[in-house]
Structures are given as structure tokens and as C-alpha cells.
Amino acid sequence: MGVLALIVINKAGGLIYNRTFGDGLNQLNTNDYLVLAGTFHGVHAITARLDPRKGLTNAQYQQQQAAANGGVAIPSRPEPSSGLEVLESENFRLQCFNTLTGTKFLLFTDTMQANVDVAMRKVYDLYSDYVMKNPFYQLEMPIRCESFDRKLNSYIREVNNSRSI
Secondary structure, eight states: OOEEEEEEEOTTSOEEEEEEOSSSSOOOOHHHHHHHHHHHHHHHHHHHHOOTTTTOOHHHHHHHHHHHTTTOOOOOOOOOOOOOOEEEOSSOEEEEEEOTTSOEEEEEEOTTOOOHHHHHHHHHHHHHHHTTTOTTOOTTSOOOOHHHHHHHHHHHHHHHHHHHO
């Protein structure tokens, strides 16, 4: 089985969407999904603040980069820490995509699933096209959009079937 589940968390840490696509995960009740969303939001916020370069000025950072690049200084600003992006266990892989608005997409996949970032991008594209362009959808509220559900199920079925061939 390829893609196992999708969870969408709003910027405040609230669960706004969850869907299970396979039998590879234990069945959770609604309260468990709410706890999972809130816990992941907190862990993501903590890991976003973890930075091994803490305390370095921009000049010190550029000197370190120049030393690492053979003495060639490449002028750049250090990227801000993005938080937890991938969590992998022996049973599943959790990939997190954090949008610019703070919405987090958590995709649970099999550990052998390839191109998870491509699948995540397609899920985000479907969200953009069918949820965000829906005039009846209110931001930060639970996603209840039948066209999004249909297109998402169709895409995930396609991904899971292509993997089993």
C-alpha cells in the first residue's frame, strides 16, 4: 500500500481534514485525530525554533559557508528553520508540507513509497483548486467539499494502484 492517510491542520493547530486511504493504519476515533493534530502542531512549532546556528550573526554564518565552499563566499541569507518535515519509522513515513499561510498537510505513506513530495504537491494543488476556490468554504474551518474528496480519492487510488503494479 502506498499512501495511507492525509491530515490537514490549520495554523492554530486544529484538525480541519482527515482521510484514511488504506488498511495499513490503526483505526482512530475523532478525538485521537484531534489529539494527533494538536500534538504535531506543538512539536512542529518547537522544531521550527531549533537551529544549530543560533547566536551566529549573518557575517559569521557567511564565513562558515565560505570555509565549507573552499574559501568562496556566496552571499546569502540563512534560510529560517522550517520545523519537522519527515518522520520515518519502520512501519510508515510521515511527510509534512507547511504552506506559507501555516496550514500543514501530513501525508502518511508506506516506507517504500517513492516521490512522496510529488504526491504532496498534487494534494496541495487539489486543495488549492477545489477547497480554496470554493466560495462557500470558510478559512480555518473543517473541509467539507465533495469535489475535493472525489478528486483526492481518485488521485490516491491512482498512486496506490501504480505502486502495486
